[in-house]
Amino acid sequence: MAKQHLLLVDADPESLRLMEVSLRNAGFSVTSAAQGADALEKCQMSQPDLVLSDTQMPVMDGYELCRRLKADARLADIPFIFLTGQGSVEHKVRGLELGVDDYLTKPIYTKEIVTRVKILLQRREKDRLEKRERARFAGNLADLGIVDLVQTLMLGRKSGALRITSGGRQATVWFREGAVVDCELGGAGGARAFYRLLEIQEGEFGIDFGPVERERRIAGSTQALLMEGMRRLDEKARLLEALPPLGEVLEVDAALLAERLQEIPDDVNGLLRLFDGRRSLDAVVADAEGDDLANLTVLSKLWFEGLLRTPEVRAQAEQLEWFASPDPGAPEPPAPAPPPAPEGPPIPAEEFEFGAPRPSGPAPAVLRFPPAGPPPRPEPLRPSAGPVPLGGERVPPPSAAAPAASPPRPVRPVRARPAPPPRPAPEPPGRQLTLAAVLAALAAAAGLVYFFR
Structure with missing residues (x-):
């Protein structure tokens, strides 16, 4: 670790030499100046960590040197200690009004000076760290995702608040020494809000570093919280496939x-x-x-x-449902009228005989005939010997050469056909008439009429 640099200003050479040796033995790096103007120039060239100055000096005294340093924005934060023999209250009040950090009157013990210097340097280092932690770091989630942000803050053991803005929604995650202590998103809080926060992919973020006094509502380590959040994201994606x-x-x-x-x-x-x-x-x-x-x-x-x-x-x-249900405003369709009843009793089909006198009344609605049997096969036509002239003598046909004998055709095997199902036996002809019998009777009657004409 580098030594801390001190600037010692005193017009007395013996006092300057004694203080310089004591501070160097305590582990500090010391630069000395005999008057205020020289000390101001050395501060502007290289900023010291602390200034110890006497009040009474030629050209520029200690009060003027302190006023010049506090007026410069680059040097205003340097701790300043007065070492003087003026112990009156008026001089102390004047020094405090200028903004000095401590006011010591001579004679001063070396051990007391070293202790005062160390206390002021530690205070300044703490203030510097707090200012650095209060700095705001901002960016876009497209460049640095939420998981990466949380892991970075966890590894750096940072404290502060991570604020995220996405699509009008605001979310805040509080960290304490790298651990997530609480989270808020909309109306949700705690771990439930943090799991929802992991789903956000677009938006802006900002980190405000500093001490966090938030009550812890998220237990467990940050690494376990991230692993559970990623598992829940995979499970949610699986459920959304069915919705x-x-x-x-x-x-x-x-x-x-x-x-x-x-x-x-x-x-x-x-x-x-x-x-x-x-x-x-x-x-x-x-x-x-x-x-x-x-x-x-x-x-x-x-x-x-x-x-x-x-x-x-x-x-x-x-x-x-509207198409299936009837229209309540439409009239109901009329019921179908029954068929007219015949005037006389119907004639059974089995009692109707061809040639019998037709009874009065309408014809029966349906005539049932017995199923007809297979029609007779016609005999094959045989070729005649020739045309017959008007005289009645048959003229023999001209002789024709006998056709050449053709080679015998191969005999194909005859496949056995299944026997046809038995046909139902026809009813006796006395009870019902077949259609063929009716047609034959009509043809015979027509032939007789033609013959008697």
């Missing part, structure tokens, strides 16, 4: 909630009341009481069960 975007406005399906009200725990009611049709999902999580991660877990279950829905889904459901 709509945080900016989506959701509402409760009242009908489904009434059906399943007995299944829902009572502590979920406070969370459901926050869905008023105006709050977004992010606002509901921020306004809800309790742990954010636990609330998101409950919301993901409610969304999966259909108790939460978007207004678009509700509008579609109402539209489908």
Whole structure:
């Protein structure tokens, strides 16, 4: 560690020499001056850590030297001690009015001077550190994230307040010797506010260094706090994959909630009341009481069960219900009229015979005929010997050369076909008429009529 530099000013050579040797033996670096003007010039060339001066000197006395030093902004903070033989109250008051730090009258013991000097130097060093700590450090979160800021303050064992502004939201984190003692964000405080603070990626920050008298609300080490915060961020990202975007406005399906009200725990009611049709999902999580991660877990279950829905889904459901329900203003359609009853008793199909006199009354509505059997196969047409002339004699056809014999075709194996299902036996012809029999009778009647004409 470098020695602290002292400036000793005295017009008496013997006193100057004695004080210089004593202070150097105490471990200080000493520069001497015989009068005030010389001392002022040496202070401007190299600033000392402390000045010891007599009051009575030629050209420029100690009072004038003190006034000049206190008037200079660069030298005003240098501690100043008067060593003088003027012990009257008037001289002490004059020195204190000029801003001297101590006033000692001769004769002075060397040990007392060294002790006074050390006390003033320690006080000045403390003031310098406090001023340095009170300096404000500011920046943007895009350049230095929140996690990096917290780790830097933790490693440096700094004390102060970290203030963050992002999108109109204000957050403050208090540090004491590098440890996070408290945090506030919106209406949340403590560890809950700190975990929410880790989600902020954009904004500005400022650090006010200085002593912190804040009551500690966050227990544990800062490193454990950061690790828990990062774990919760990963878990929240996993839950948000199963939910709509945080900016989506959701509402409760009242009908489904009434059906399943007995299944829902009572502590979920406070969370459901926050869905008023105006709050977004992010606002509901921020306004809800309790742990954010636990609330998101409950919301993901409610969304999966259909108790939460978007207004678009509700509008579609109402539209489908409107199409399915009848119009209350429209008249009811008339009931279909029954078919007219026949005038006479219907004739059973099995009692109707062809050629029988038709009874009076309308024809039966339906005639049922028995199923017809398979039609007879027609005989193949055989080629005639030739055209027949008008005289009746048949002219033989011209001879034609016999066709050349073709090679025999290979015989394909005949696959056995499954037997057709048995057909139902026709009913006796006496009870019902087939369609073929009716047509044959009509054809016969038409032939007789043509023949008798």
